[in-house]
Amino acid sequence: MRGRAVIATLLGCAALGACARQAAAPAPVTSAAPPAVAYEAHLAAGGIAPPGGTLTNPHAGDAAVAKNGALLFTTMNCDGCHGGGGSGWVGPNLGDGRWRYGGSDAEVFSSIFYGRPKGMPAFGGVLGSEGVWTLVTYLRSLPLPGDLPTESWEQP
């Protein structure tokens, strides 16, 4: 119990820091940084999920925002690492329906906002929450390819 309380406090501190940074820039309500993230894709020890907030994409499914996100993906040079259309370069393919750090909107948001180890910079400081949600909306709009697991060179 004590351990959990400490973690919650740490998360709160981190969230306060993030909020303070965000508060400096004029931004809509959706720009507020999350208090914490519940990681859907992670295994929770004992099946008990740690405390965490819920992030909701304010633009989920909005085709116009997705189109803006495609533009942002290019102008911010996301394709410099992830390839044109997110098809993969030094960074992983973002259009194959597979996610290293979880593929829910909230998890993709966290990957972009806070960065990830092995090279993904934290873009939250440059883009703000609104910019990151715009990118998330674009990535979620990418059409998933068909039969991926098997690649055959034999004639059927």
Added chain:
Amino acid sequence: MSRPFTLRDPARDNARGMQRASVLVCLVWLGAVSAAGAAPATVAPAAEDGQWTMPGKNYSATRYSGLTQINARNARALHPVWTFSTGVLAGHEGQPLVVGNTMYVVTPWPNVLYAFDLSKEGYPLRWKYRPDVSANALGVACCDAVNRGAFYADGKIIYNLLDGHTVAIDARSGRELWKVAVADMRSGETTTMAPFVVKDRVIVGASGGEFGIYGWLKGLELGTGQMAWMGHNIGPDAGMLIQADTFRPPYGTTPDEGAHSWANDSWKTGGAPVWGWISYDPELDLIYYGTGNAAPYNPEQRAGDNKWSASVLARRPQTGALVWAYQFTPHDSWDYDATGAMVLADLTIGGKAVKALVHFDKNGFAYTLDRATGRVLLAETYVPVNWAKSVDRANGRPVQDASKQTGATQGNVKGICPSLEGGVSPNSPPAYSPRTHLFYTSTNNLCMEYETGHASYTKGTPYIGVNSPYLAGPGGYLGSFIAWDATSGRKIWEDKEPYPTWSGALVTGGDVAFYGTLDGWFKAVDAHTGALLSKFKVGSGVVGNPITWRGPDGKQYVAIYAGVGGDWALLAGDTRSDDPTDVRLPPDFMKDIARHTSQGGLIWVFGL
């Protein structure tokens, strides 16, 4: 700066008799594929110590070894005698070193340095050095986590870590002697090249042409790693270490041309990285190196010649002073880095002895320059080229085809040859034989579309702005290995390959040339004719450079890395299998490469 390092016990001698594995080797013997056109061997091989102590074998970067034991008559008997997994899957560019009885191998990130004892059965490790290299570098290196090798000097193995550090390791004990920060990842800089040592200077540069760096070269103190000088490759004269009275480019210059040839101060984020090879002429006391592309890829954001990106620069090693520079590709609009090797050779052209510098540029021209002045003696295409018709020897400038000019207002410019992978990749250095008087190099036969748009600059992140799909060049093949006469600008023979050819070249006193292929073959060919002498499938595509040496047993050996990667792991990401969350489609122009190779990370040694 030096950090404590715990030395491991040296590997114990395994006293068992030699029990080399019997390996079934696929050997193919083909007849001559083209007529011999080489000059007779008139130059006796220089004294050969049988080692390989620097990336290009010697200061001239010829990748020529005078060893003669392996020759065109017996090369068919070449077979693997040893192999070792590096435990790393990124692209294995560069080459091992052999100093005395030890072979040194640097891996891609995390840049482990292995020291193998060649005097014992199975080549056990004497030690390995495992530096703490930041994983953030993986997101700053543009094109895979590659390393192009180490340099041996003064009892030290000196090499770069991907995260912007240079280290000097005691070659005997493996202890770290110094480690210094030379490049700044926060500005988009990483360090993939092999350092180069002249006297008491360690010369290093930084990658980052895709991150809008302000490209530079540095000279460090050999004893301590402390910086002695830094010369930028672009920008105002003072930053470039230019003094008006001693800077003499062959076709003239104006004060601060490195700044004025970039509209709107765009040199500040103009790239011109250094990620290739360096050579040195002790008589002229000049080091030679090439600079990379101008940034961003949209040339309209940097009107002007963009000097001295895509150029060769000649500097004094002691002070860094710039003596001359020549730009291969003014206003680079195709990502034509000039970071490929500058090979120094004394040639005879038109009956006249010439101190030449020979360079196979990404832009598809092979240049023969006067290395004292930088003047162009000869520039001819060695792969299909259409962005320029020729190089005007009066002013050194390419005669461009306006229809191949790219830019944000030009839309999608189609059918540009060669592609931005280059007529040859700069990471695939050529070789020169003083016996055949020929140069040997891999080539790519690829063309491209180029659709560019405005790129925004965010420090430490990519600054590119292009979509550039590739297509096969004319002729129904994607790469080759060629022999080139740099005195006439003629191809003497060509061994065509089904895939782009991405390895460096080696040529020997036995008149055998060696190279590897993207689909994983290591080949020995007759240096006079190109006839295949032997080949072996090494387990993964080859993007590294072969070396040769005389072992403690007096026998000649040849080594090559297998480990597809660099741009090719990225373009052909389909060859990757190390991440279940990252599945790539095959490239359009080369749909079946993954049928023949996946990632690897192997060192192979071949002998007779």
